[in-house]
Amino acid sequence: MRTARRKARVAECSHVEATESTRCRPIGTHLSETADKRAHHNALERKRRDHIKDSFHSLRDSVPALQGEKQSTKQASRAQILDKATEYIQYMRRKNHTHQQDIDDLRRQNALLEQQAVRALEKVKGSAQLQASYSSSDSSLYTNPKGSAVSAFDGGSDSSSESEAEEPPNRKKLRVEAS
Template sequence: MSDEDRDVDIESDEEDDELGAEAGGSQPYSQVRNNENADKRAHHNALERKRRDHIKDSFHSLRDSVPDLQGEKVNRPKVSRAQILKRAAEYIQSMREKNTTHQKDIESMKKANEQIESQIRMLEKYSATSKFSASTQSQFYANGQAVSESSEEEEANHARRKRLKTEDS
């Protein structure tokens, strides 16, 4: 019994006196009381129906949100609420596991990115101070393409960089 019902029951003695006076003897007290109870019952039933409809709609929405159950409404329109909850919980768990895996992948990619950036900075520093600077490098043209004297060393650096990438993964 809710607090409102208790308030009504406590105040009912006062209302009974007023109702008897208002009725003027045209309706017996029991009939007025039955009408009030019927109104309360109808109101309660309407609220309960609304609550059940809301729960039903929530389960349908949940069923439609779980990929494993999306085909179920075509093949088997009646999936139990327990099955909906079970499969939704399984789906949430699998999404959490995927999320954890993706977070780990992101972290490892960040570390690899930092290593590559460090290598780039090192190579830039090396190229600025090495014999690869523009003043010491001479270029020859062969078959219309520019070729550096140090092309063998550049190929070695390129191969070394590739080796570093494969060692990280």
């Protein structure tokens, strides 16, 4: 029964195209829709290819080893761009890892120096209190050959400001081994 109806529909639509999904349409309309769909698809595909091309150009310009390639007559292929970009990313990862290790070492070094400074301040504070308690008696102070006062508690060091200026210690990077 269906086939009979379809044949009847096709017969009555002789000047137009008849399909199962549509009733009678002019023949040119279907071809026009197909051409529009194809043109739309082609435009989308062209836009996609242009985006990929622009992305490769941006990637090429971001990799230092390829930055001069845009002016040269021989441009890098997409495979070369990807290879160089991969190498550069790996190089930067190694460099960042090294820098992070240096930062960690410097943090440990700073912590050690802060501990040493605190201990030194506590030692100075303790010895200053000790000297203050003994300085009231004259027996703890002696006079050196230069005529300045020397404490019996400081190991005979010269307490005058005329003493030679000490050279600052050389700074060395301390390597702290993780325990």
